[in-house]
Amino acid sequence: MNNVIAILAAEGEALPLEESPNPLIPPLYDIVWSLIPLAVILWLFWKFILPKFQQVLDEREERIEGGLRRAEQTQAEAKEKLAKYKAQLAEARSEAAKIRDDARAQGQQILADMKAEAQAESDRIVAAGNQQLAAQRQQIVAELRSDLGRQSVDLAERLMGEQLSDSVRRSGTIDRFLADLDRVPGAGKN
Template structure:
């Protein structure tokens, strides 16, 4: 460059180092125009297509997210409704079970009372039957003992059954009369 500057200085031209030559400006302009046309024709449409696709994806993603959120909210409301319904059913079942339990307890008490009454009645009738049997046995034993004592006191045998039965019956009736009078006197 120093040679060119010396040649140009000798010819008397003033050279501006910041200003390029005309042929450089022309060829640079031609290159820029070719690159600009290629960019405008091929790259810019692809770039716009990619931007449009991304814009659609973003808008679609937002729309899908909103739909998913609405669906989730609806599902949550359904879940809450089902939960409330389940709680209501559980309360009804508990109340039903409590009522049935009380009813069963009442039935069991009635059955137990009936069984107790039946057992007491059976025991009372059995006791009365045993009492009658014991009284009958005691009467016969008492009658034999009375006859034996009477035989010893009188000194003769009371072997006649008719006489013995009459004597025993009279003695027992007198005994019943005495015990009834003593029971009434108390």
Template sequence: MINATELTLLVAEGGEKHNPLLPHTYDIVWSLVAFAVVFFVFWKFVIPRYQKVLDERRDAIEGGIERAEQAQAQANAELATYREKLAGAREEAAAIRDEARTQGQQIVADATATAQAESDRIVAAGNQQLEASRQQVVSELRGDIGKMSIDLAEKLVGESLGDSAKQSATVDRFLAEIDTAK
């Protein structure tokens, strides 16, 4: 090892001893040339490709985000349209139910009115038939009562009351008196 005195002598003599911490000038120059070549290759070929890949990734990510936003906006628009259609369908269903309920009430009212009219017609027809039957029975009874009265009167009087006009007038008068007596 070199001691301190020898070092001072070497420095004082001006001897060219190489400092191990500093590289030689030719090493620095060749290192700078190699660095410049590598830097040029990176600058010309590697960095543009790397930048292209980064740009493609950024575009893909931003494009994906934009597509997702567009899809979300489209989904929201379709959801709003679906909700509007659903609300319209609910309103239409309510209107149809109300209309069906009204029609049902109208049908029931019409059926009731028709049944009541038919019932009234049947009752009126029955009353007319009953009245006709009563008139027929009254007419037949008058004739029978008149004949029986005449037969009875003939038996009581002992003579024939042959004049039919007189018989009819007598029977009618007798029945009229019975009707007024009621």
């Protein structure tokens, strides 16, 4: 190995400084032979890979745009359905308000009818009570008259000292007494 280093060192001394190759620039034949495969690879890439890549990109773009169109259509349909829903909701609310108003009106009508029926029933009960009261009054007056008549006859028999046994006389006397009693002011009807 020492020999190789010595030989190389001797060769390096033999070359002048301007003729020594630049280590950063490769020889010309390496550049030519490197450009030919690069050109072939670029041509193959341009011919076969780029069209496939462009096709995939186009398909992806088409899918995205189609998805956007479908999303816009779906959004438009959703807005349309929302508008229909709102219209139906407004219609249902107005119908509910109408039903409530009708129910209130019917309730008020039923209440008025019930009040009228209650008033009629009250009037009927009062009229029946008045009739019953008048009948009882007449019955009581009749009983009082007969009682008063009997007591009058008894009193008259005691005063006169004779017996008024004749029923015709007795009823005539009682009738006269009651007629006189009816003529007295304040003793009539109360």
